[in-house]
Amino acid sequence: MALPNKAKIPVGTLLAGKHRITREIGRGGMAAVYEAENVDIGKRVAIKVLAQELTTSAVVVERFLREARAAAAIRSPYICDVYDSGRLEDGRPFLVLELLEGESLYERMTVVRNLDLETTVAVVMQVCRGLSKAHAASIVHRDLKPENIFLTHDEENRLLAKILDFGLAKFYAPMDGGGDNKQARLTREGAVFGTPAYMSPEQVRGQGAVDHRADLWALGCITYECLTGRTVWQTDQGVAMTFAQIANAPLPRPAEFRPDLPQSFTLWFDRALNRSIEKRYQTAKEFADELAIALGVSPSGRGAEAAVGTPSLDDIPVELHAREESQDSVVTISAPLSALIQQSQASMPALERRVPPDGPSSPGALPSGNPGLAFVGPPAGAAPGQPGGAMPLPRSEIETTLSPRRRGSSVGRVVLALFVLGLLGGAAYLGYQEFAQPQAALPPSASSKPSAASMASATPTAEPSVVRDTPSAPMGDAPWIPLLSSAQEEIAKGNVKEAFPMMKEAFDKGAHGVPRTMLEHLQVAMRDAGGKAPCGLTGLGRPRTYDLVSRGVRAVPGSRPSIAVGPRGAVMAWTDAHEGSEHAYAVSLDSALRPTSAAVDVTPEGYAVGRPDLKRVGDRFVLTYWDAKGPEAGVHVRWLDANGRIAGPAVAAASIPRGGNFWPSLAASPEGFFVVWSDEGDANSDSEDLFLRRLSPALEPVGQPVRLTDVAPAGPVKPRARFPSIAVHGDAIHIVFRLEREPLHTIHHMRLPIADAGKSVEPAARGERVDRMAGEVALANTEKSRSDGPGISCSADACYLVWHGDPPIGGASAAYVDPAAAQPLWRKKFVKVGMHPAVSVDAEGRAQIVWFEGSRVATAALTRDGVGPATRFARVSGDQPMPSIAPGTKPGEWYIAWLDYEAGHLEPYAARVQCR
Template identity: 75%
Template sequence: MALPNKAKIPVGTLLAGKHRITREIGRGGMAAVYEAENIDIGKRVAIKVLAQELTTSAVVVERFLREARAAAAIRSPFICDVYDSGRLEDGRPFLVLELLEGESLYERMTVVRTLDFETTVVVMTQVCRGLAKAHAASIVHRDLKPENIFLTKDEEGRLCAKILDFGLAKFYTPMDGGDKQARLTREGAVFGTPAYMSPEQVRGQGAVDHRADLWALGCITFECLTGRTVWQTDQGVAMTFAQIANAPLPRPAEMRPDLPPSFTLWFDRALNRSIEKRHQTAKEFADELAIALGMNASGARGVEPALGTPSLDDIPVELRGGEPSLDGGFGIARTSAPFSASQPGHLSAPGVERRPSPAGLPTPDPELRSLPPQSPGLAFAGPQPTGPVGPGGERPLPRHDVEEPLRARRPGGWGRALLVFGFLVAVGGAGYASYKQFLQVPQDAPPSTAASGTASSTVPTPSTAEPTATRIASPPPTSDLPWIPHVAQAQKELAQGNLKEALGPLKEAYDKGAHGVPRTLLDHVQVALKEANGRAPCSLTGLGRPRTYDLVGRGVRLVAGSRPSIAFGPRGPVVAWTDAHEGSEHAYAVLLDNTLRATGPAVDVTPEGAAVGRPDLKRVGDKLVLTYWDAKGPEAGVHVRWLDPDGRIAGPAVSVASIPRGGNFWPSLAIAPDGFFVVWSDDTDMTSDSEDLFLRRLSSNLEPLGAPVRLTDVVPAGPVKPRARFPSAVVHGDALHILFRLEREPRHMIQHMRLPLADADKSVEPARRGERVDRLAGEVAMVEAEKTRSDGPAIACGAESCYLVWHGDPPTGSASAAYVDPSAAQPLWRKKFAKHGMHPAVAVDAEGHAQLFWYEGGRVVTAALTRDGVGPPTRFARVTGDQPMPSVTPGTKPGEWYAAWLDYEAGHLEPYVARVQCR
């Protein structure tokens, strides 16, 4: 039985005389991964060290070192590099790896559940290019799975997929001794991950060749497009193997109706049990996939879908996790240091929740998720979690039910593997118990001054009274994290406008334990300091990390958070997000003090939910309204509810739209003089050949008035279903304004709908028999007229004007804004204001001043927006990856703005909040 991997390399240790360890990223039963810096040239790398307990096995050591030999034999931008190898003084072998930025395909799919056709073709084409190089070098990977495909960006900011972990690679031509190779691949041995193994691997045939990789890639492609694994794996490895050998293939179109028949034909060939009838080369695999999905392979490669979105769509983040291979293999290191990757999407799979396991290792209990890397901005692929983004930067929930539970994908195996597995379960269970105990630690939160119960009969006007400035966050529960007081001191300095003075405490905090929180906060402050030259129009005056459940001490499992939403209530800023640290994906909310520290423990504000997505907060008088969707369960659909000024539940959840099949709805709430309007997208009508926008009016008490109203009925112009998605709605005067994305492949167009309130209860008329014309409510104008793929629409209105913002897909896309006279739908002007800007958001304060926030060059940027255009920008924080659109709200002082966004912290996604003061 393999013992736990306990031996650690101290920070500061110098390996091979040139690589200095800076922190541990993560560890598993087979290896530990560290971040290191080459002291000669300053290059940051990842060091993967074999567990000391396994060094006595020559077979394990050989398999570990095979990764270096395999990578050395292949040169491809689509395969993770291994730079060097060596041994520690105690004999443990180590590898020096490329440090990557981004997330694994598995992590992406746990966020967006299903990928769009274009993203799938781009990823699979690039993986096939990497495989073609490997196969040409007589190397077969033998353990391809979503965890071993890493999504990052190339130097030009385009999506780049890299193959990881050649630890199980087989060399056709023996290298460095044929006998050793033969022993490692002996007849009857089974290597790989069950759900993706080919029939010949299941049979333990020693003659497994490169076509086993193409089988696995066929399984992965199916999962990308349907959100399900090909085989039902919940009954263990033996039953999985039986299905691989004999079970009929599932029908993709039954799980995703918009898949064309040509894809089914392609899939049948990709998973043909006769090796000779499958695709014979990686190029053939990729070329035929592009044709099957109605795309040109070379053209698809030139597109840059948002990583992690639905590139897809907006995204919230939910489930994270990874799946280990039977031999306990550990993945490649990656970093989430600032880069321009992407991430749309948000996950909680209906029917199934994929969850990581502590330290990225297998745990059969679906209540446990993996512990992400312990380095700020670093992560490893393999059993690893993280997340992404869509048009608004949010992350979409799964579109289809997933029938197999996560544990269904956990590998079984021979006796030794099961013993290791049992040990990990015990360790994970103990950690989870401690975590649950932490949640019960009481904290003193300021008493609420808001009345609970139902809202008044009229919609009150938001108060502009300044919240109590002396409000102080309650102390966190007893913790062994020594850096917490230093972070608190830094936050106090920031709140007093002392940006430089905040740097010292943050450096001290980082030196106290190299934790991800102080490191990430330090990165944010350093970005702001570069702008603090007196010329930048805005300055950073507050910085916070709203989630605190994991700060009780070391060893608490980390669970990714989703895109946060922020609103400034009567008592200060309230932030909401979703995560699954208590099991299912729920929304949590917390009130922040003047230093942007949580005033108490976060409150579960959707306790009835099963897979909650994209919570959105808006202030209404002395309360807040929470809008969200639930993607599965008996209450699947769109919901709203009242929260009090502290962000606690103040009313029952109200169902705006009950959608039993679940899905991604992206609701947007607009405040009207006498109530509210909620707009969402829905494609669950089986009789419709499009995804459309729907509207429902609510009273001032959030009571639904009348039935849902259909706002669009768009007709197909080809084989792909058209979609009206990601609405952003606001009421101005006597009209409802809705900005949305119209997808008619290959174009994604931004449309502005102006709907008079008097017509808000009228559904669009159904098309007459044989008519092929779009039916749209109100007056609609195309905002983005270029032939590009636009994304992330958002709208905000002041007293006399409305501002529209969106972005285009890279590399040709950029952040754009438009100015609209509220009396018409057509913009008076539109302008690209940031050549490489992504996911812009806009808000308007009580005086009508508009402020933009967006991401560019790994930074969070803000600028004023007026009728005359966009003002000079200020960079005040970092952002890693292509994250969802930030949430923005004005403060109480002139020029004061609050922004909340998602960023990588030590390899997992974490909500952050900032306050800026602009002149």
């Protein structure tokens, strides 16, 4: 049977006599989207055309055209505009839409797994503005999800979020005031519309009275996903199980997946997804304003406009209730939050924050765990900034923690009130400082885009011949920085216990995110120090420095880092957007893993750089990365010198103008290099496949890209061969990759003779539905459980594969492969709760793996006989991407880089371990 939505409109076709098709942007199961130009005025637009096979359904056609009616009724800068509608000669309806340039929120989250707090608030705030206009026009979207939120920029290059696709929109009050038979038929009692993961309980029940609060439920699910990197409900067991969770399952705890989230966000989340529709947020404005307060973030961050009526600390009245157990009485104090903070700062040193073993006793308890303390929200209906105005914690969630008022000693109540005031102020002040005060931390990247002259030479001056023992990068003037540097020197000597008091003092001098996170890493390492663990920590670093050089510089999230070791020491690379667009930055590290200079922008030509990867080649490095958009979108490589500076032009291994995420991997061979990546090949492809290209020793492309796989569809979801990792052994190329054919995600190992590396797979015959793959391919995870994160590395006589299983099975696995064959000799799950393992091999053929085990970073040796005992040497929070591991210059020395949370943003970290 033919796949749906295959009919194409040729480029150059003129629609309605005025819109000329210029290219196809993309297609899904219901519609295809084209870029077009109005021939009369030259305006570029998007044309959305319903799939041919769906035009026979009057209901589907009506839903499709409803998008135009909804947009016409709303008119908001935060909703994609619809200019016109019509029909093709074959009867297919089409819409003329605003042409947007950017990416969906879903696409952003595939690259940045966890968004920072400011970006999340900015996106949610703007979506809520669009929803407010829709709800005011009596329209509810009913299918809000990350794919339907588009991220672009306004004329001043500020972040702009727009809501897409009102095709399922429900006009819950007729627009013309009269009856509408089509409307009644589309929203009949018992019908279920929407995307399961984001549907509200009333949608799941098929209630015809679904209103605007269903959109707010969906946006609550989206907010959780932005911050934690995972959906609220587990969706891999089918729609029925998803619906069952929505109806009955307990809500997940956000802090379990992102520990830096404040307790106030958990309370916000509990209200946003309250199954009682009357207890949820009732308006989009209330929803957004309360989120900004709960996260302690200004709604104006990241270019979003300031929220109207958002209360300041002086506008927020706090009603504090404390219970005195001996008197069984309650004391009440009312004052602005800012006043409580100010009055309590002096008492902070004397306060001890105590948490009971089982955590806070109720949703209303403070993070300190004191069951006698609670913030109490305002009376219902009070406006922000007014007496009794909006509070971060909803009253309905907290009142149950209060005991009845009884008579007691007035003196005792006053004394207790003062004590409670100090305790509350201390906790509030710490939380307030975390978000409101500018953070001190390391120097701005020294790389604005270089001039043509500097790019032409690309030759550093006065390069050292050895690794520096002291950092040359400006580190700022915060009092904790010298202590942190001294602690790093002790760690480099292997004196972990001696470093601990220095790190602790650094934290005490400012309670800053950098020493706090470094201290937590060190605490993990100390548990194994001096014991039977085979490895010891000999280096710990936080290489990004731009946000430490001066006050007021906000840290932006970094991406998954890559680390490699050259003749002058370690070099680390990552991407971030602190200078605007997402670029890759690199920095060299000294023997204590401190930066020797400010980071250098090593992709100045890029537009949306992703997944930089470093490989040492002789006394230099090769940087591999992708650019997701722009005129040079595709897979790129370039030379970096021994200090991580640009040493050659960016070379396009694959030019892919339509852009995307390609997950490239590079390996050296005796004749040059091979790079592999994942791509759809063309806009009409039925699958996403692997492609390979040979590069010369000078990184020049040789021949054309070669297609390695042609994966056959087996259902409505496009199959994908993704996340390749490549190694070269002797006369063969070894590639491990994940094959996504829903609901399975399986790990495969491909062995391809180099002699056949220039041959593309033969295309399938017409109507044939079989996978075609180059070389010899074997299934690595024979249990066929959903898996992720493959990696490969080869020694002189073996190749090692690693991957992990997705929940609920989970666990990290390794396999041993004879390089002469694709089939593993053995495979084993070496840890039940391990995630994202990575593997590397040193010059002597010793293999080492690193993985995330719960909230710890662990490492162990990998040999022909299996996985050795593990050493835990650092912490990790949340579900982070695969770490990077590279051999050092000494036997048993390994450098590791990974991503972790630091004070609400993602930060790359580096470590060195010495193993016996």
